[in-house]
Amino acid sequence: MDSGGITVAALMQQVLVGLSRTTILFIVSSGLSLVLGVLRIPNVAHGSLYMIGAFVTYSVASFFGQTTAGFIIALAVAPLVVAAVSLVLERGLLCHLYDREHLMLLLFTFAFTLVFGDLVKMIWGSDYRSLSAPAIVQGSFDLGGFPFPRYSLFLLVMGPLVALGLWLLTNKTKIGKIARAAAVDREMVDAIGIDVSKVFAAVFVIGCYLAGLGGALVAPTQNITQGMDHTIIIEAFLIVIIGGLGNIWGALLGAAIFGLTDAIGILIWPQFAIVFPYTAVVIVLLIRPRGLLKAIW
Amino acid sequence: MQRLSVCLFLALSLLIVPFTTAPAAAKTITVGIVDCYSGPPSTYTNDVRDAFKMEIDRINAAGGVLGRKIEFVTRDSKFKVDIGLAAAKELIYRKNVDIMMGTINSALALAISDMCRKEKVPFLVTFAKSAKITGAKGHDYVFSITENTALAGKAGAVGLAKKPYLKYWIAGDDYEYGHAIADAVWNNLKKLKPGVTLLGQSWWKVGEPDFTPYITAILSARPDAVIVATGGRDCVPFLKAAKATGFTKRVPFYMHTATELSTLKPLGLNAPEGVIGTSNYFFYYPRTPENEAFVKRFEAAYKRKPAVGAIYGLLAARFISRAYQKAGKVKPKAFIKAMEGMTVDSPVGKVTMRACDHQAMLPMFMGTTKKAPGYDFLIADDIVTIAGKDVMPDCAEIARQRKK
Numbered sequence: 001m002d003s004g005g006i007t008v009a010a011l012m013q014q015v016l017v018g019l020s021r022t023t024i025l026f027i028v029s030s031g032l033s034l035v036l037g038v039l040r041i042p043n044v045a046h047g048s049l050y051m052i053g054a055f056v057t058y059s060v061a062s063f064f065g066q067t068t069a070g071f072i073i074a075l076a077v078a079p080l081v082v083a084a085v086s087l088v089l090e091r092g093l094l095c096h097l098y099d100r101e102h103l104m105l106l107l108f109t110f111a112f113t114l115v116f117g118d119l120v121k122m123i124w125g126s127d128y129r130s131l132s133a134p135a136i137v138q139g140s141f142d143l144g145g146f147p148f149p150r151y152s153l154f155l156l157v158m159g160p161l162v163a164l165g166l167w168l169l170t171n172k173t174k175i176g177k178i179a180r181a182a183a184v185d186r187e188m189v190d191a192i193g194i195d196v197s198k199v200f201a202a203v204f205v206i207g208c209y210l211a212g213l214g215g216a217l218v219a220p221t222q223n224i225t226q227g228m229d230h231t232i233i234i235e236a237f238l239i240v241i242i243g244g245l246g247n248i249w250g251a252l253l254g255a256a257i258f259g260l261t262d263a264i265g266i267l268i269w270p271q272f273a274i275v276f277p278y279t280a281v282v283i284v285l286l287i288r289p290r291g292l293l294k295a296i297w
Numbered sequence: 298m299q300r301l302s303v304c305l306f307l308a309l310s311l312l313i314v315p316f317t318t319a320p321a322a323a324k325t326i327t328v329g330i331v332d333c334y335s336g337p338p339s340t341y342t343n344d345v346r347d348a349f350k351m352e353i354d355r356i357n358a359a360g361g362v363l364g365r366k367i368e369f370v371t372r373d374s375k376f377k378v379d380i381g382l383a384a385a386k387e388l389i390y391r392k393n394v395d396i397m398m399g400t401i402n403s404a405l406a407l408a409i410s411d412m413c414r415k416e417k418v419p420f421l422v423t424f425a426k427s428a429k430i431t432g433a434k435g436h437d438y439v440f441s442i443t444e445n446t447a448l449a450g451k452a453g454a455v456g457l458a459k460k461p462y463l464k465y466w467i468a469g470d471d472y473e474y475g476h477a478i479a480d481a482v483w484n485n486l487k488k489l490k491p492g493v494t495l496l497g498q499s500w501w502k503v504g505e506p507d508f509t510p511y512i513t514a515i516l517s518a519r520p521d522a523v524i525v526a527t528g529g530r531d532c533v534p535f536l537k538a539a540k541a542t543g544f545t546k547r548v549p550f551y552m553h554t555a556t557e558l559s560t561l562k563p564l565g566l567n568a569p570e571g572v573i574g575t576s577n578y579f580f581y582y583p584r585t586p587e588n589e590a591f592v593k594r595f596e597a598a599y600k601r602k603p604a605v606g607a608i609y610g611l612l613a614a615r616f617i618s619r620a621y622q623k624a625g626k627v628k629p630k631a632f633i634k635a636m637e638g639m640t641v642d643s644p645v646g647k648v649t650m651r652a653c654d655h656q657a658m659l660p661m662f663m664g665t666t667k668k669a670p671g672y673d674f675l676i677a678d679d680i681v682t683i684a685g686k687d688v689m690p691d692c693a694e695i696a697r698q699r700k701k
Contacts, residue, residue: 010517013513014510014513014514021510127337127340128340128563130533138540138541146513147513147516147542147543147547149542151541152541221507221509221537221538222507223533225337227337231506262510266511270497270499270500270511271498271500273511274471
């Protein structure tokens with residue numbers, strides 16, 4: 001197949017496009033990984049919260065007439081709405097189930113993918129929605145002779161900001177330190193008089209907030225529709241597994257591998273691009289079955 | 298005594314049941330519709346059902362057909378073949394429908410078609426795009442009143458052959474519809490314009506969340522034009538990514554359903570201009586009194602503009618009522634005979650049901666997306682009408698496909 005030769009500029013551009021996709025994947029899978037690492041809950045409903053985040057973003061942004069200000073407000077509000085939903089879920093139901101085995105928790109959160117799916121259908125209907133990116137990040141600019149979407153650049157800025165925020169949270173705050181300790185030895189943390197239950201609630205809400213943020217950021221780039229929860233949750237779990245279960249930086253590494261193999265695969269072998277990220281997952285698991293970085297489990 | 302009365306009651310009810318139900322059923326013509334009414338496909342199928350109902354109401358108000366009222370029952374297939382097939386069974390065996398109609402899902406349409414062939418119930422396909430329905434897998438009992446991948450592909454090729462492009466790239470959904478339409482466009486284009494070359498192809502999964510890396514990769518290969526074989530709901534995010542990357546400003550592309558209202562409306566004024574697309578119907582074209590009257594009636598009834606599905610619903614109602622009228626009785630064989638070669642009026646002009654393959658000869662409109670005053674979404678401009686007969690495979694070709 002002759003594609004006229006792949007230039008360095010084209011490859012560079014493809015890497016950047018891949019990294020902007022990495023941003024969304026990282027934000028969503030880091031939340032999943034956080035909950036998995038600290039609470040030991042394989043939260044299958046994480047994808048549903050991502051979907052709710054996208055739908056709320058659509059509604060809030062549309063309420064303000066899909067203006068730039070409206071989008072910024074939506075970006076702030078939607079993850080908070082998702083966080084509020086997750087707080088109710090955690091305090092009302094999940095917090096009573098922490099002692100159950102993983103299979104039970106898996107089934108429980110799976111049940112919620114169905115509940116949330118129907119809830120979205122009841123509130124927003126079954127039609128898909130489409131949201132435009134705010135005017136300042138619409139269109140593209142020229143990058144070495146190729147167009148580069150402004151929104152992708154915006155995502156490239158958001159990614160490191162979220163990563164920095166997560167690093168500060170886990171390493172510089174008390175709650176982060178307790179969460180890390182609880183992830184290693186829950187009983188010990190309990191024994192020294194810290195109310196682990198509250199810490200767990202906070203970590204769960206933060207993890208779900210990230211799902212909502214991912215949904216909000218992805219909203220202007222794709223259809224906001226039923227089923228977007230399934231696509232993301234599969235990718236997010238793969239990323240978490242190759243990165244090392246429960247390791248946030250593993251999620252970053254996994255997301256980068258997934259996003260970059262996808263984008264570069266599309267450039268060099270477009271007919272079979274679909275298989276590239278999955279092949280990468282298989283190779284990683286063959287070499288390091290427990291993930292690239294240290295798994296907390 | 299009690300036992301006797303029970304026996305009498307049972308005997309009487311056995312006698313009564315056939316007498317009470319049979320005459321009631323004879324007074325109507327029942328149409329069974331199986332289609333996907335939940336999830337994204339409902340954007341397309343609701344228009345079929347609504348336009349069908351609107352026309353049926355008119356026919357019934359004018360006295361019905363052969364002194365009978367036309368009734369219809371709908372079942373939601375949820376886009377699943379097993380659910381849809383079970384619903385079709387229920388309609389055929391329990392509701393004893395006279396005729397079946399539906400669906401947007403090609404796999405389901407082919408499955409129901411097969412069942413209708415065995416049960417000898419006529420089946421009108423209203424949205425599924427597989428060319429096999431009236432092509433290789435066609436038979437006496439199945440009719441299609443929608444375009445299919447072969448017709449759309451030919452129409453696309455006829456339009457593209459007139460443009461100066463030589464180096465092409467093909468990109469699309471990695472499933473039946475995507476490959477079928479891409480093959481149809483490309484094979485026809487090669488015949489019409491032997492100088493064209495294919496630089497490469499990209500195939501993505503259905504529901505691909507982000508098209509940006511695909512578009513940037515295609516642009517780096519610098520083709521003259523791109524054939525985009527994506528369908529249904531994926532059209533919207535694709536056009537969005539096309540706009541974000543400035544795709545149309547650099548390379549023109551053809552996408553079959555790009556100009557349809559269902560695709561362009563959700564994007565508002567943020568859809569890219571200059572995309573070439575084909576469709577069976579626009580509410581603003583052709584500008585004939587028939588079309589204007591139809592749009593007015595549809596809007597009055599449903600408070601929205603009719604999309605392409607509406608023309609299929611309207612045609613279904615007209616074909617069904619006229620064919621029974623012409624047949625003079627409600628019998629499958631007589632209905633089929635009446636349908637073959639029948640012509641009905643419609644907002645897009647006269648439409649004939651071709652006798653050899655039971656495919657409605659619908660015109661195809663090729664246009665380019667453009668902003669227009671008075672609309673808060675893009676419409677098709679520079680519309681060229683391609684007649685149904687110009688894009689349909691000839692009857693000998695159909696016979697050859699069916700023999701295989």
